[in-house]
Amino acid sequence: MPIFDQGFRAFEGTLAPPTHRFWTITKAGVRLAMKKKWTWVVVLLASIPFLVLLVTIYLRGTAEQAGNTLDQRIAATARDVLVINGERFWLFFFQFHAGFIVPMIVLFVGAGLIANDRRTNALEIYFSRPITKRDYIFGKLGIVLTFGLFVTLVEGVLLYVFHVTMKGEISYLAESYDLFLGIVACSLIITVPSAAAILAISSFVKSARFAGLTFFGTIMLTAAAGEILHGVTGTKQFWAVSYIANAQQLCTQILLDKPQFDFPWGVSLAVLVGITIVSFAVLWRRIRPVEIVS
Amino acid sequence: MRFGKVQALAGLTLRVAGGAVGLLGPNGAGKTTLIKTLLGLVAPSRGSASVLGLDARRDPRRIRQLIGYMPERDCHIAGMNAVNFVAYAGELTGMRRTDAFSRAHEALFYVGLEEARYRNVDTYSTGMKQRIKLAQALVHGPKIVLLDEPTNGMDPKGRDEMLALVKDIATNKGIHVILSSHLLPDVETVCKHVVVLSRGKVLADDDIARLKAGAGDAFVVRVKGDAAPFLARLVGLGHAVTAATTSEGAHRVVLRNGDGSDLLFRTARESGVQIRHLIPETLSLEDVFMKALEEA
Numbered sequence: 205m206p207i208f209d210q211g212f213r214a215f216e217g218t219l220a221p222p223t224h225r226f227w228t229i230t231k232a233g234v235r236l237a238m239k240k241k242w243t244w245v246v247v248l249l250a251s252i253p254f255l256v257l258l259v260t261i262y263l264r265g266t267a268e269q270a271g272n273t274l275d276q277r278i279a280a281t282a283r284d285v286l287v288i289n290g291e292r293f294w295l296f297f298f299q300f301h302a303g304f305i306v307p308m309i310v311l312f313v314g315a316g317l318i319a320n321d322r323r324t325n326a327l328e329i330y331f332s333r334p335i336t337k338r339d340y341i342f343g344k345l346g347i348v349l350t351f352g353l354f355v356t357l358v359e360g361v362l363l364y365v366f367h368v369t370m371k372g373e374i375s376y377l378a379e380s381y382d383l384f385l386g387i388v389a390c391s392l393i394i395t396v397p398s399a400a401a402i403l404a405i406s407s408f409v410k411s412a413r414f415a416g417l418t419f420f421g422t423i424m425l426t427a428a429a430g431e432i433l434h435g436v437t438g439t440k441q442f443w444a445v446s447y448i449a450n451a452q453q454l455c456t457q458i459l460l461d462k463p464q465f466d467f468p469w470g471v472s473l474a475v476l477v478g479i480t481i482v483s484f485a486v487l488w489r490r491i492r493p494v495e496i497v498s
Numbered sequence: 499m500r501f502g503k504v505q506a507l508a509g510l511t512l513r514v515a516g517g518a519v520g521l522l523g524p525n526g527a528g529k530t531t532l533i534k535t536l537l538g539l540v541a542p543s544r545g546s547a548s549v550l551g552l553d554a555r556r557d558p559r560r561i562r563q564l565i566g567y568m569p570e571r572d573c574h575i576a577g578m579n580a581v582n583f584v585a586y587a588g589e590l591t592g593m594r595r596t597d598a599f600s601r602a603h604e605a606l607f608y609v610g611l612e613e614a615r616y617r618n619v620d621t622y623s624t625g626m627k628q629r630i631k632l633a634q635a636l637v638h639g640p641k642i643v644l645l646d647e648p649t650n651g652m653d654p655k656g657r658d659e660m661l662a663l664v665k666d667i668a669t670n671k672g673i674h675v676i677l678s679s680h681l682l683p684d685v686e687t688v689c690k691h692v693v694v695l696s697r698g699k700v701l702a703d704d705d706i707a708r709l710k711a712g713a714g715d716a717f718v719v720r721v722k723g724d725a726a727p728f729l730a731r732l733v734g735l736g737h738a739v740t741a742a743t744t745s746e747g748a749h750r751v752v753l754r755n756g757d758g759s760d761l762l763f764r765t766a767r768e769s770g771v772q773i774r775h776l777i778p779e780t781l782s783l784e785d786v787f788m789k790a791l792e793e794a
Contacts, residue, residue, distance in 0.1 A: 212608040214672060215601055215639025219592030222559035228589050236577055316576070324620075325573035329634065332537060332567035333590040334559035493539040 222334030229335075229343025234350050237313055246312045247351065250305045254359040257297060258366060265370030294383065294459050297363070298390040301356050302451035306394045309355055311419050314348040314402035316412025318491070323410040331493035341487050344403055352395035360387040383459075390455045397476045398447070400483035407490035423447055440465040450475045507531055507542070507698040514676065514693070518668035520685030520706075521678040522787055523695035529678040530570065532695065533644050536676075537562055550641060563591055566635030566673075570646040572627050574619040580606055580630055581615045587634035598637065605633040609663060624651040628660060636667070642674040643667065649684055661687045686783040694790045701790040709786045716785065717759065720748040720775035721766060728769035735765070738788065748775055752785055 237243045321327055330340055364387055368376055405422075406415040426446045433442030443449035443465045450472035456464035463469050507528045521529045534540045535547050538558020547554040549561045575583050581602050588598030606615040609629040614622070619630060628648060635643050648664060649657040665688050668675040679685050685692060686706065694702040702709055721728055729739045729749060738752040753761060759776060766773045 212604050212636075212671070215593070215597075215637075217593065217597050217639075219563055219638065220594075222563060222592060225590060232586050232589070236575075236582075239577075320576035324576050325569070325571045326575050328567075328569040328571065328573045329575065329587060330590065331539060332562060332565075332569065333587065334562045334592065335590060336559070494534050 225333075225335050225339040226341075226343035226346060229330075229340065230346030230350065233317065233344065233347035237347065237351070243313070243351075246309060247355065250309050250355045251359060253297060253300050253305070254355070254363065257363055261363065261367050261370055265367075294360070294387060294390075297360065298356070298394060298455040298459070299452050302390075302394045302455060303448050305355055306352055307398055307420075307423050307448070309351050310348055310395070310398045310402050311416050313351045314344075314399060315406055315416035315419065317344045317347060318403055318406040318487075319409050319412045319415045322407070327491070327493070337488065337491050337493070340491055341403070341484070345399055348399035348402060349395060352399055353391055356394055357388060357391035360391055386458045389458050393454050393458075393476060394451050397451075397479045397483070400480045400487070401447075404483035404486040404490075407487055441467045443467070444471050444475065447475075447479070507535070510545075510695075510698065510700055512693060512700055512703060515691065516674045517691060518665070518675040518677065518689040520689035520692040521676055521695065522680070522682065522685055522692055522783075524680060524791075526697075527695040528698040529695055530646060531698075533567070533646060533676070533678060536644065537565060537567060563638070564641045566638065566640035566643040568631045568635040568643065568645045568648055570650065570678075572624070572631075574622075574627065574630065576620060577618070579616050579618050580611055580622075580633075583619050583630065584633050584637050588637040591638040593638055601637050601639070602633070605637045606630075608636070609633045610659065625653060625656040628652055628656070632660070632663065636673075640673060642676065644676045644678070646678045647680070648677065649679070649681060657684075664688050682783045682787055692783070692786075694787060696791055702786065706783060706786070710781045710783070715758065716750060716752045716779040716781050717762065718748050718775070718777045718779055719751050719762060719773060720746055721771040722774050723771035725749065725771065728766055728771050731765050731769055732762075735761075738785070746775075750779070752781065752789075754789065 321330070327340075361384075364380075364384055368380075401422075402415070402419050405418050406412070409415050409418070427448050430443040430446035430449050433445070434440055443453070444467050449465060453464045453467075453469055453472040454476065456462065457469040457472075510528075510532070512532075521532065523529050531540065535542055536549050536554060538554040538561050541555050550564055552561050552564075554561060575586060578586065581599065584602035584605055585595070585598040588601055589595060593601065603615065606612055609632050611626060611629050611633065614626060619627070622630065628650065632645070632648065635645070645664060649660050652660055661684060664675060664677060667673050668688065675688070677685060677688055690705055690707075692702065692704070692706050692709065693700060725747065729751075732751060733739055737754050737757075740750040751762065759778075762776065763773060
């Protein structure tokens with residue numbers, strides 16, 4: 205007969221009311237992801253455009269302020285080469301993120317979030333606690349959004365603030381508030397649909413690798429279909445089938461106030477909203493506290 | 499409780515007092531469905547369920563804060579070590595992070611995983627996974643723990659230790675235990691009270707001692723002569739007879755109608771055989787269980 209540790213007693217502390225538990229799930233998921241060295245590698249790689257643009261803004265600002273303190277020829281060259289052409293600068297930032305960086309981050313962080321829980325039957329652990337389906341879905345979404353919005357919204361806002369600081373004109377803030385709103389909108393447009401989509405795919409399988417491959421394949425397939433149809437027909441309308449093209453189209457519309465492809469931006473909006481709604485519907489149906497065996 | 503065309507629980511009325519209660523039944527009896535109903539994970543199509551005075555339909559989250567649940571299947575969070583996993587379970591229930599970690603260490607010590615608490619749960623053996631499931635069920639200091647097949651897949655030593663732990667929880671820690679199992683000796687070891695379910699209905703709900711007393715008297719009997727007519731006559735009278743239990747051909751007979759050993763001698767005389775060996779035997783929970791199933 206074993207001798208039990210008599211130090212174990214009933215917990216006498218207080219428990220928080222069962223609200224906002226999604227935040228607990230998000231925090232734990234972010235912590236777990238950050239323990240993996242590959243997460244740091246991916247985030248660092250994804251931050252390369254940010255770092256490059258940061259240096260660009262710095263050099264440009266330095267060149268503008270150089271006056272007589274720097275060699276005039278270097279300052280002139282810097283002014284010519286490092287053109288920060290208003291919205292086009294930001295368009296470069298967001299098009300690169302929509303086309304490559306955010307899908308990569310989302311795939312890396314989100315592919316296993318639900319698939320692994322399904323593989324290890326962790327849903328029983330979650331739903332035997334005061335957790336609702338909404339808490340679970342938004343908690344998992346929060347994990348993907350944390351990383352996705354870090355490389356878009358946070359880095360974008362930091363670039364914007366740095367840009368304003370280097371300009372040294374407070375009036376620029378008032379002039380460019382629409383640019384700030386554009387940064388926020390583009391970040392959400394790029395990140396939210398892809399985050400919802402990766403979770404929906406993850407909820408179907410028990411393998412993170414399979415979920416990631418499915419997501420990557422879908423992104424690549426729709427992009428290839430857009431390219432092929434464009435090549436065959438000669439019009440850019442068919443880019444509407446590409447997830448990446450729709451995200452880029454909306455960012456162009458927001459930042460330059462004109463579409464990038466030969467179809468209305470409303471179509472892109474409808475496609476991305478549709479992807480998000482369908483993904484949430486799938487999640488709502490697939491995430492069940494109780495498995496019903498037929 | 500109905501899932502499509504399947505009636506999982508039918509007209510079930512049950513009041514569980516407390517202490518250690520066994521939930522017995524064959525596979526598909528409705529044990530897990532009953533547990534999930536108590537957890538508020540499935541709502542009864544008719545009627546109601548309440549736990550600690552809280553309505554399972556209206557306050558499921560509050561109920562789940564007061565209950566610890568050890569699922570039947572292996573389950574953990576991928577990539578977490580044992581301390582993080584158990585602490586996370588506590589945080590999900592509403593514990594502060596510092597409290598959750600402190601309690602996670604205590605719970606892991608209690609279930610005997612102190613040496614392995616920094617190991618990734620993915621690498622645990624089946625027995626260790628059973629223990630960690632118990633630890634996560636206890637971490638937040640529940641009033642009731644629902645244990646679904648807690649000894650599944652464990653070796654005999656591990657099984658004994660797990661049952662001793664469960665018994666300790668019920669007797670020394672002031673936590674009510676509902677133990678769902680199809681392993682009768684497990685329930686008999688831990689519980690004083692038992693509920694027998696079959697096809698979603700309650701077949702028996704009483705103290706094990708009382709049920710045993712009401713289940714009849716058991717004897718090991720060996721006869722001289724052809725035992726077949728003797729045994730057939732006993733079965734015909736509603737008593738239970740099991741196959742020969744010894745190499746000498748002794749049979750186990752359970753007399754169900756309150757009849758004593760006199761009946762055995764009378765039946766033997768009528769069947770033309772002589773009783774050469776008669777030993778009274780203590781009834782097991784299995785006898786109670788089988789009787790309940792037969793009566794259903």
